[in-house]
Amino acid sequence: MKYLSRSIIILIASFVLVNEPAFAAIPSDDILDFYDSNNIYYYNPSGSNDYCDSTYTKLVGDTIEEKMWNFYVENGFTDAQTAGILGNAMAESGLEPTRASVETFFGLYQWGYGRKDNLFDRFQKAGLIHYTSREYWPVGASKNIPADDLEKILSIELDFSITEDTWDWQTEVKKQTTPEAAAEAFLVIFERAVDNGGPTVGPILYYAPYKGIRYQGAQARRDFAREFYDKYSGHGISVSGGDAARENGNNLTIIGDSITVASTNALRNKFIDLSSDNINAAASRTWAEAISIAKELNASSKIKDNVVFALGANSPQLTQKDIEDAIEAIGADRNITFVTDWSTKNDYANNNNLFYDFAKNYSNIVVADWKQAVENKADEYFYDNYIHPNDKGAKLFAEIIYNTVNGSLNAKGCSINGEFEKLVKAYAWPDWHFAPWLDRMPDYAAAVTQSISEGRYVGGSVRNVPGIDCGGFVTILAQNSGLAPDYNDKKGATETQEKWVKEHNWTLLNATSTTEIDTSILQPGDIAFSKGHTFIYVGDIPGFNSKIASASYSQDGTGGRAPMAGGEDLIRGNGAIVRWYRNPQFRSSNGTSYKQKLQNTVWSD
Numbered sequence: 001m002k003y004l005s006r007s008i009i010i011l012i013a014s015f016v017l018v019n020e021p022a023f024a025a026i027p028s029d030d031i032l033d034f035y036d037s038n039n040i041y042y043y044n045p046s047g048s049n050d051y052c053d054s055t056y057t058k059l060v061g062d063t064i065e066e067k068m069w070n071f072y073v074e075n076g077f078t079d080a081q082t083a084g085i086l087g088n089a090m091a092e093s094g095l096e097p098t099r100a101s102v103e104t105f106f107g108l109y110q111w112g113y114g115r116k117d118n119l120f121d122r123f124q125k126a127g128l129i130h131y132t133s134r135e136y137w138p139v140g141a142s143k144n145i146p147a148d149d150l151e152k153i154l155s156i157e158l159d160f161s162i163t164e165d166t167w168d169w170q171t172e173v174k175k176q177t178t179p180e181a182a183a184e185a186f187l188v189i190f191e192r193a194v195d196n197g198g199p200t201v202g203p204i205l206y207y208a209p210y211k212g213i214r215y216q217g218a219q220a221r222r223d224f225a226r227e228f229y230d231k232y233s234g235h236g237i238s239v240s241g242g243d244a245a246r247e248n249g250n251n252l253t254i255i256g257d258s259i260t261v262a263s264t265n266a267l268r269n270k271f272i273d274l275s276s277d278n279i280n281a282a283a284s285r286t287w288a289e290a291i292s293i294a295k296e297l298n299a300s301s302k303i304k305d306n307v308v309f310a311l312g313a314n315s316p317q318l319t320q321k322d323i324e325d326a327i328e329a330i331g332a333d334r335n336i337t338f339v340t341d342w343s344t345k346n347d348y349a350n351n352n353n354l355f356y357d358f359a360k361n362y363s364n365i366v367v368a369d370w371k372q373a374v375e376n377k378a379d380e381y382f383y384d385n386y387i388h389p390n391d392k393g394a395k396l397f398a399e400i401i402y403n404t405v406n407g408s409l410n411a412k413g414c415s416i417n418g419e420f421e422k423l424v425k426a427y428a429w430p431d432w433h434f435a436p437w438l439d440r441m442p443d444y445a446a447a448v449t450q451s452i453s454e455g456r457y458v459g460g461s462v463r464n465v466p467g468i469d470c471g472g473f474v475t476i477l478a479q480n481s482g483l484a485p486d487y488n489d490k491k492g493a494t495e496t497q498e499k500w501v502k503e504h505n506w507t508l509l510n511a512t513s514t515t516e517i518d519t520s521i522l523q524p525g526d527i528a529f530s531k532g533h534t535f536i537y538v539g540d541i542p543g544f545n546s547k548i549a550s551a552s553y554s555q556d557g558t559g560g561r562a563p564m565a566g567g568e569d570l571i572r573g574n575g576a577i578v579r580w581y582r583n584p585q586f587r588s589s590n591g592t593s594y595k596q597k598l599q600n601t602v603w604s605d
Contacts (some may be wrong), residue, residue, distance in 0.1 A: 039145065059155055064095050069232050071158045079233035080401040081173050082181025088191060089227030097153045098136040098145070108157050109191065115164065122156050131159065161190075161543045170542070171422075177373050177400040179225035187221055207394045247405050249274025253303050255290050256310035256339075258283035259370075259397065262388045266398035278304060287315035287322055296328035308401055310339040313387070316346040323354050327365075328393070335364050338406055342371035344386040361482050368404035370397060371541060420481040420525060424538045427477060428549040429564035431492075435552065438465045440562045447476050457491040460553040462560035470534050473496055473525060473551040475562040477536065483525045484583050498529040501581045509580040517580050519570045522547075530573035535566050537580075 060074075061067035065086065072082040086095075092110040100106045104113065111119050125131045129151060131145060142150055142403060162170065169189035176182040185430075240301075247272030247532035259283035260267070268274050280293055290311045297303035307330050312318060323338075330336055338355040341348035352371055359365045373396060374381045374389075381393030389397055426443035439449070448467035451458050456479065459472020467473065471493045478487035484504075488497050509526065510517050524539035535550035550566035552559065571578055 003198070008604065051394065059151060059158070064097070064154060065228070066232075068095070068158065069228070074168070075162055077174065078177075078406060080179045080229060080399070080403045081176055081182040083225045083229035083233065084173065084184075084221075085181035085186050085227045087179065087183040087221045087223075088186050088223040091221045092191070094139060096139060096142050097150065097157055098131055098142050099139065100134075100137040106137075108154075109161060111160075118164065119157070119160050123153075123159060126152060126156060128153060128156070139279075140507065148466060158356040176373075177369055177403055179229040181373070183221040184218060184224040197240070205212070207603060212306045230568055238402070247306055248272050249278065251304045251310065252278060252306045252405070253297065254279045254281070254308040255293055255297075256281040256308070257285040257290075257313055258388060258483075259313060263397040266391075267401065270402045271400040277302075281310075284314055285311065287311050287318060287326070291326050291329045291453060294326065294332060298329060298331055303334070306335045306405060307331075307336070308337045308339065308405065310368075310401070312339075312341040312344075312348065312351045313343060316341070316348055316351060318351045318354055320354060323358050327358075332364075335366075335405075337366050337368050337401065339368045339401065340371040342375055346364055361485065366404055368401045375402055420477075421538070421541050423477055423481045424541060425544060427563050428551075430544045432546065432565050432567050433561065435559040435561045436462070436554065436557075437564065438462055438468055439563045440465065440467060443474070444473075444563055447480060448472075451476055451479075457488050459493065460555075462554050463557050465560075465562075468551060468560045469553040470494065470551050472553075473549075474534050474536050477549075477563075478527070488495075490513040494529060494532055494534045497527075497534060498581075501527065501583075502508035504583075506583050507583040509582055510577065513579055514577055516571045516577060522570070522580065523582065526580050528568070528570070528573075528578045528580050530568075530578045531576050532566075533573055535568050537570075 059067040060070045068086055069082055073079070077085065085353075089095055093108050093552050095108065097108055099108075099110070102118070105111065106116050106121060117476070120129065120132055122130055128149060135141065135446055137496065141574070145153070152295070153176045168185060172185045172189055173182050184351060184497050187533045194489075195469055217299075220489065249268075250273040252271060252274055254267065254274075256279070257293050258277065259469060261283055264276075264281065266280055267279060268276070280297070290309065294303065294307075309326060309330065311326075315322070327336060340352040340355060348371065359367045374393065379485070381389055381396055383390050391454055400549065423443075427441055427447065428444070429437075444467065448458050452466065457475045458467045459469025459473060459475070460466075462468040466475070474497070475488040478484045490496055490500055492500070505528075522537045523541075524537060526537040528537065533550075535548050537547060538549050539546065539547055544565055546565035546567065548566035548568060548570070549563060551563040552561045554560035569578065570580075
């Protein structure tokens with residue numbers, strides 16, 4: 001019966017959307033109220049972003065490898081991570097989109113079995129299924145495909161690679177800081193390589209969770225990844241905003257200790273516009289001394305918008321207040337990179353955990369993981385004291401910082417990385433469900449319980465299930481993701497929350513409060529308000545089947561929906577204009593450096 005009802009809703013929506021293009025005629029308030037009260041929603045087709053939702057992603061570059069490179073960089077991968085992905089594609093197919101040698105495997109990454117069938121479904125829908133036939137399998141056969149069709153095929157496969165419902169390979173690859181490590185993480189999780197015990201199998205040397213296990217062709221993939229990295233990294237290949245977003249050193253300040261001193265030349269070689277005046281490093285420098293330097297640079301307006309704080313080796317027992325003091329000294333409105341600590345002399349787990357804790361809570365803070373890159377290869381990267389890097393280690397130190405700084409600036413705006421995306425997927429069901437739907441995602445249920453214990457707002461309860469409430473969900477997500485840690489501190493429902501965003505100088509994205517939104521400008525983290533309802537724009541998240549997430553409250557208990565993929569119209573709801581607001585201090589992954597406040601934030605021990 002649910003499927004029948006869903007079909008009826010789709011037919012009604014199709015009639016309205018086809019016969020009233022772009023909502024030229026808005027349904028009456030009575031009809032809209034009926035739809036809203038029965039959880040029947042429309043999704044306005046003008047709400048799509050042409051770049052993200054077009055049938056084919058617009059690729060940039062002259063060759064297949066350039067287009068692939070730019071595609072992954074625009075999707076938030078660093079140069080090192082992108083090189084690791086391309087290294088696998090080279091090993092699998094030689095970058096031939098229609099490459100195959102047997103019936104089982106096909107394409108850039110040699111998808112097989114059910115995964116290949118899903119890919120072929122996309123070819124079929126695009127009218128390109130004939131290019132999967134045997135005549136296009138051999139090496140070089142793609143040259144016989146018309147350029148426009150080859151572009152479409154490449155676009156389909158690249159989009160499929162990041163939207164395929166597969167293991168969470170992107171999270172693991174995005175943890176890696178070298179091309180070799182990224183290649184292995186991709187090999188193990190995306191390619192799902194197996195140990196066949198053959199003579200050509202090489203050991204996994206870099207990817208820690210699989211250390212010591214032998215997988216197919218790992219060494220070749222590492223070598224290919226390094227070649228791509230050396231060829232393209234930092235060479236200014238044009239992507240959408242890529243050159244503007246790339247930090248080459250002219251807006252960068254680095255404050256460090258003796259490890260930075262030893263790596264100064266490597267840093268200046270990597271950040272080609274970095275002047276010596278913008279590297280402030282000294283041997284034996286403590287965290288407290290670095291804070292004083294940051295204050296002096298700040299007071300004299302000599303500190304840049306992007307700051308690397310490579311300290312802690314001489315202060316192994318940092319506290320939460322130490323980190324807060326450093327952020328205050330640097331300026332909470334700047335983009336900050338903390339570099340993890342490692343040596344054989346001290347245990348720096350405390351410091352490194354604090355760095356990651358702060359990065360989790362603030363979108364303007366990222367972590368360059370020096371420890372992860374070197375801890376199992378000390379003989380390769382250090383002098384005998386195992387503190388100071390040798391020339392090879394200095395180059396790696398600079399590479400990790402460069403990749404981390406630019407990795408936080410180069411993603412395209414249709415998706416969002418980091419804690420926001422992670423919590424959307426953890427808190428909200430990926431599909432829309434009919435009300436009542438009171439089953440909460442486990443992480444959301446835990447977040448509601450914690451919020452209640454801390455006296456924070458969770459909204460209403462439906463049938464004694466707390467947090468089944470639009471404003472409660474938006475509040476918890478905004479607070480916990482770093483979108484706005486102090487969001488809705490007045491603890492009110494939708495009307496109070498809209499007043500709150502106005503008082504805190506959020507930007508109204510509509511031209512006026514009675515003007516329809518231009519939906520093409522929406523970004524992840526934008527919050528919508530209509531009569532008695534609020535929801536949030538999340539953009540394109542792989543596996544999440546809407547650009548918005550929402551929940552709904554039911555006073556009489558007959559309705560109510562736990563957080564899930566939303567179906568709300570982006571322009572009108574409950575018979576009124578939907579008003580959209582953006583926090584100007586939140587940095588999403590479109591490369592815009594928004595600022596992030598620290599005040600009024602409660603940290604748990």
